[in-house]
Amino acid sequence: MKAFLILEDGTVFTGESIGSTREVVSEIVFNTSMTGYLEVLTDPSYAGQAVVMTYPLIGNYGITPDMESAKPWVDGYIVRELSRIPSNFRCEGTIQNFLKENDIPGISGVDTRALTKILREKGTMNGMITTNENYDLDEVLKRLAAYTTGDVVSKVTCRETKVLPGHGKKVALLDFGAKNNIAKSLNERGCEVTIYPADTKAEDILATEPDGIMLSNGPGDPKECKAIIEEIKKLYASDVPIFAICLGHQLMALANGADTHKMKYGHRGGNHPVKDLETGRVYISSQNHGYVVDAEAMDPAVAVPAFVNVNDGTNEGLKYTGKNIFTVQFHPEACPGPQDSGYLFDRFIDMMGGTK
Numbered sequence: 001m002k003a004f005l006i007l008e009d010g011t012v013f014t015g016e017s018i019g020s021t022r023e024v025v026s027e028i029v030f031n032t033s034m035t036g037y038l039e040v041l042t043d044p045s046y047a048g049q050a051v052v053m054t055y056p057l058i059g060n061y062g063i064t065p066d067m068e069s070a071k072p073w074v075d076g077y078i079v080r081e082l083s084r085i086p087s088n089f090r091c092e093g094t095i096q097n098f099l100k101e102n103d104i105p106g107i108s109g110v111d112t113r114a115l116t117k118i119l120r121e122k123g124t125m126n127g128m129i130t131t132n133e134n135y136d137l138d139e140v141l142k143r144l145a146a147y148t149t150g151d152v153v154s155k156v157t158c159r160e161t162k163v164l165p166g167h168g169k170k171v172a173l174l175d176f177g178a179k180n181n182i183a184k185s186l187n188e189r190g191c192e193v194t195i196y197p198a199d200t201k202a203e204d205i206l207a208t209e210p211d212g213i214m215l216s217n218g219p220g221d222p223k224e225c226k227a228i229i230e231e232i233k234k235l236y237a238s239d240v241p242i243f244a245i246c247l248g249h250q251l252m253a254l255a256n257g258a259d260t261h262k263m264k265y266g267h268r269g270g271n272h273p274v275k276d277l278e279t280g281r282v283y284i285s286s287q288n289h290g291y292v293v294d295a296e297a298m299d300p301a302v303a304v305p306a307f308v309n310v311n312d313g314t315n316e317g318l319k320y321t322g323k324n325i326f327t328v329q330f331h332p333e334a335c336p337g338p339q340d341s342g343y344l345f346d347r348f349i350d351m352m353g354g355t356k
Contacts, residue, residue, distance in 0.1 A: 001131055003107040005078060008125045008144040010137065011118060015109035018082060019099025021131045025147050026050040026075035028127040029290065030116045032269030036336045037095070038063060041072040041104075044156035044177030045246065045288045047219040048149030050076030050129065051268075054116050059095040062086030066335065068179040072098070073156060073219075076129045077106035078115070105129045123264040124290060152220040153177060153228070153247075157198035166192035169211040169352045174198060176218030176228070176247050181333040185345050186214065199227065202234035211352040212241040215248025217331065222250035222260050222291055229255045241324035241351040243344070246289055249327035253318060258298040263314070266290035267329075270338060273310035274317075274330055282310055283341045286334030293318070293329070324351045 003017035007028065030052040031040055037058050040051060051074050060083040077099060086094055099106050107129055119125065126144040128135075156177040164183055168190030173183055176198050183193045196205060198218070205213065213235055222229075225247075232255040235242060244252045250260050267287040274285045295305045295315035307317030307328060317328040326348075332341040 002133060003129060003131050004133075004135065005107050005110060005115075006128045006130070006135070006137070006140050006144070007118070008127065008141060009118075009122060010141065013107070013110045013115060015107040017131050018079075018096055018106040018108050019077065020103045020105045022103065022105055023128065023130045023132065024050065024076050024105045025126065025128045025143055027124060027147070027149055028052060028078070028119065029124055029266060029268055030054055030112075030119055031288070032271060034270070036270060038066050039068050039335055041074055041077065041098070042067040042069045043179055043288060044069050044073045045217050045219045047073045047152040047156050047177065048075060049219070050074060050078060050127065052078040052112055052115055052119070054112055056080040056112065057083060059083040059086055061088035062091035063093040063095065063098050064088060064090040065092070068181060068335070072102050072104060074104060077104060078110055078112065078129070079106070079108050080110060080112045082108050119265050124266060149220050151224050153198050153218050153225055156219060158195055159197060161197070162195045164193040164195070166190050168192065169349060170194070170208070171212045171214055172196060172205045172208065172210040173214040174200065174205070174216060174248070176216050176225075176251075178216035178218070179331070179333060181335045182214065182216055182245065185333045185342065189345060189349055191349070200231075202231040202238070205235070206238055206240065210240060212243065212348060215242065215244035215252060215327070217246035217248065217288070219247070221262070222247060222254055225251055236323070236325065239323070241348065243348040243351070244327035245331060245333070246329060249317065249329050250291060250293055252325070252327050253293040253298060253303070256298070256302050256320075258303075259294040260291050261294060263290055263292050267309070270334065272330065274307045274341075275310050277306055277308060284338045285316075285330035285332075285341055286338060287330045289329060
C-alpha cells in the first residue's frame with residue numbers, strides 16, 4: 001500500500017506503508033544511530049514525534065528484549081529500507097509486526113538522506129503520514145501548522161511509585177519519561193531505586209530521606225512543565241545530592257533562573273562528542289533532545305558549564321556552585337551505547353557518600 005509523508009513546507013515523499021495504516025500528524029525528527037532502533041522506538045522522549053532513521057537499512061536483527069520502556073512511544077517511523085528477514089539469536093519478531101501490534105504508522109522506501117537534508121536546512125517541522133491518496137494538501141498544511149506536542153510528560157510518566165530493591169544508597173528517581181536503563185544503571189551499582197510519577201510533590205520525596213535524587217529524561221518543551229519546575233526548586237533547596245539527565249537537566253536550569261530554547265533540528269543519535277570542561281577529555285555520547293539550556297543566562301554564582309558539545313558549542317552539562325548537584329544533557333546510561341560517560345553514575349554515588 002502506498003503511503004505519503006507530507007511536510008509543513010509542502011514537500012511530499014511517497015513510499016510504502018509499514019505498520020498501522022492510520023493517519024498521524026507529528027513533529028518529524030531524525031536519528032543518526034546505526035543500531036539501537038528498538039531503544040529509539042521505546043524511548044519515552046520521542047512521545048509526540050515521528051522518527052526518521054538516517055541509517056539506510058533498519059530491522060536486520062529484528063525485535064529483541066532491549067526495550068527502554070514497556071511500550072513504544074514514537075508517533076510514526078520513517079525508514080529507507082526495512083529488513084524483510086531479520087537474523088539474530090535473540091530475535092522475537094519483525095519491526096513490521098511490532099509497529100502493527102502497537103498501532104504505529106510508518107513509511108519505508110523514502111529517500112531519508114534527502115529528507116534529513118531538508119530538516120537540517122529548514123529545521124525540524126511537523127508532518128503527516130497518510131495512506132489517503134486523495135489528501136487535500138491545503139487542508140493538510142493547516143493541520144500541520146496547528147500541531148504542537150503539548151504536555152507529553154504526563155502521558156509518559158509512571159502512574160504509581162515503584163521500587164527496585166538494593167543494598168546500597170537510596171535514590172529517588174523522578175520519572176519524566178525515564179528510560180529503563182537509568183534505574184538499571186543505578187540498581188546495578190547497588191542502589192535501591194524508588195521511581196516516582198512526575199507530579200510527585202517534593203515534600204513527599206524528601207520525607208523518605210533519600211540519599212540522592214535522580215531527575216530523568218523526558219519529552220517535550222521543558223517550559224511546559226511549570227508545576228514540576230516549582231517542585232524542583234524545593235528539591236534544589238534541600239541539599240540532597242541531585243543528578244539530572246536530559247529533560248531533568250533543562251528543568252533544573254529553568255528552576256534556577258536560566259533559559260532554554262528550541263534547537264533548529266536537535267541532537268539525536270549515538271555519535272555526539274561532548275567535552276568535559278574540568279578534564280578536557282572528549283567523550284562520545286548518546287543524545288535525544290530538541291531543546292537546549294542557554295548557559296549564558298545562568299548566574300555563575302548558581303551554576304557553571306561542565307560539558308560542551310564539540311560540534312556546535314551548545315551546553316551539555318552544568319555543575320551547581322556550592323551544591324552537590326550536576327546535570328547533563330546527554331545520556332550516560334546509553335543502551336546499546338556508547339558507554340563512555342557511564343562513570344557519571346559512579347560520580348553520583350560518590351556524591352551520596354560512596355558505596356559504604
